[in-house]
Amino acid sequence: MADVVFLGPTLPADEAAALLPGVRVLPPVRHGDLLRLAPGPGDRVLIVDGLFLQTPPVRHREILLALERGAVVAGSSSMGALRAAELHPYGMRGAGRVFGLYRDGVVTGDDEVAMAYGPAEDGHRALSEPLVNVRVSLERATAAGVVTAAEAAVLLALARSVPFRGRSARALARAADRALTDDSARRWLDWARGHPVDVKAEDARELLRLAAAGALAPAGAGDRPIRNVRTYLLERWQARHGGQELAGRWVPDTAVVAALLALHPDVPALRRRDLLGRLAGPGAGAEARAVELARARGLLGSDGVTPGGWLGPGERALPPEEAAVRVLCRAFGTLEAACRSERALPAELLTADIVAATRRFVRRAEAVADRLPRPDPHRPDRRLYFRAEAIDALFGRLWDRPAEELASAAADRGFADLVAFRAAVEPFTALLTVGGAPEFPSVRTGG
The missing domain is CATH 1.10.40 (Ribonucleotide Reductase Protein R1; domain 1)
Known part of the structure; x- marks a missing residue:
């Protein structure tokens, strides 16, 4: 069982550790933290302090997902009391006076628990x-x-x-x-x-004592059922905040998906197959069925092609059926891949060895990018970034496509436009420039 408490100015970390031995003390919770933790059965997440102004606060749906997975989630004092008061019908547990004030409607404004405090280096001094x-x-x-x-x-x-x-x-x-x-x-x-x-500190101590006594239970039969948690919005959050730590650095899943979409040589063909299968059903003749279905619904003109900029200059002379298939795949494929979750990738690319190799590439690429110049002494965290022209030239060589076809090539790989594509691949550009494209494990096909 793993115990985690999100704590800032309400209580010193060493006092929390004394009240609940073995607890992992983390900074005030913010949006995405629970998705990175991904707690499950046997885990206990205690929320005391949280951020809400300078960064998005922890979302209700993040907490509901943890509850659905079987983790204990409880709160007190500050952000924890707010979220517990809002979600206690679904099994989030609350402790202390502040929780009771919010739960019973005596207090309704979140400014009652808001406060200014110093950085972690200063002990989150109030x-x-x-x-x-x-x-x-x-x-x-x-x-x-x-x-x-x-x-x-x-x-x-x-x-x-x-x-x-x-x-x-x-x-x-x-x-x-x-x-x-x-x-x-x-x-x-x-x-x-x-x-x-200091009622917030009193409540935090009560929460930690309840956890130490084993008095916090996961959501159960007496709680309201949790429904409709796994939405498209949650999937985007999970993709953005999910990931793994590798060699001391957090490597987000979105970066891994972006690297695979941009760099794996089989992506265009595999995505075309999958998209047409979903549009018109798998099997032989999917392309012809997709074209007829789109034409019947008015999505394509009589010549098989719809206006809208999905075709590059060199594709205008394609046979109408092939042009129509490319339009369909780009129009629907870029929508599907917008959140850059695993759903954007063909199943053949989600094997453990391919994902692990890609994650290692992303880790190396970020390490190389970290060594780029940082010319502003007042912003040592801000490095130089590659210009759009440099990124386009690099991927024109990698994909063997002329500049006027880059937008179409990026769309075939799931990127909505060149702006989104450049933003996704810029962190890889330095390593690709000096080291070339990565080698991926072989794609396994067949039964």
Whole structure:
């Protein structure tokens, strides 16, 4: 069983490790992290902190996929409390006061848990005070007789009016000086200095203790069934964020698919066969059936060819039937391959040895690209990129096609246009320039 907790400013990593021995502590969760982890039965994913502004947040469908696969997913405190409140009917578990506030509708704004904090190198040091801490502090101050319920409501509204990045005791004191005529803010702030409240940290500890006690169960019979998770959108996310680590570097599946589409010599013929089989049924005569079907539905003109730029200058003199087949394959094939998932590849190219060889090529290509010049001292992460003309010239040689036919050749390999093609293959260009095209294991055919 593997335990993972996504944690940032809410709780120190060493405290989390002490509460749940063996847990792997990861930075605040963001979109794609669960897809990279791909948790399954026996795995437990605990979400405390998450990103939501500078990067897309973790998607509900990512969590539902993990639940469907049998993993335990539970949350508290911050992003974890939000997602648990939204998905607890489907089996995501929640813990703590913040989760309860969201689940019961007492709190509805995600700004209640939002806060500014420093980078990981600085220990995710908190730079602002989350509103939910202010809320619970005022509740406790009211119970202690420091402020009245009416005064607490006014102070909470005042704190809410301060943008989340700037919420602090000093900012609240300044806001109270401007807006209030009584001393309720001073009484509460004086009391709060001696009675600090960090309900998010309290909830994170509770979540980790529940996990240590084995009290978090996967989705089961008492939860709402999970349906319609595996959509085209999820497939695109999985392709974008899925992958494997190789020699210390993450190699995404999208890059592997792009390399195979662009570089494997059998791709055009195999994709043509598969596309025509899906359009008109497999077997002999698929090309003729596809042409007749397209013509009957008005997709092709009487001469077998439709306008729209799918044919290159050198293809205008092709027999109408062959021209029509190329138009069909390019029009439908580029749509299918848009997400660059494994579905874009013929089955013969998905063998373990071909995929592994391609992943190694992508890893080497990225390592070579990393050594390209980085001329901007203020952006050391930004290297020089190859111009479109250089990429076109390189692949014109690799594919043995003139420049005016590159768009058609790219479409035969599943790329919607030259812009998409160039963006996909640019990371491979340096290695291809100095080392040539990679050699792939033989394609196995037959039964």
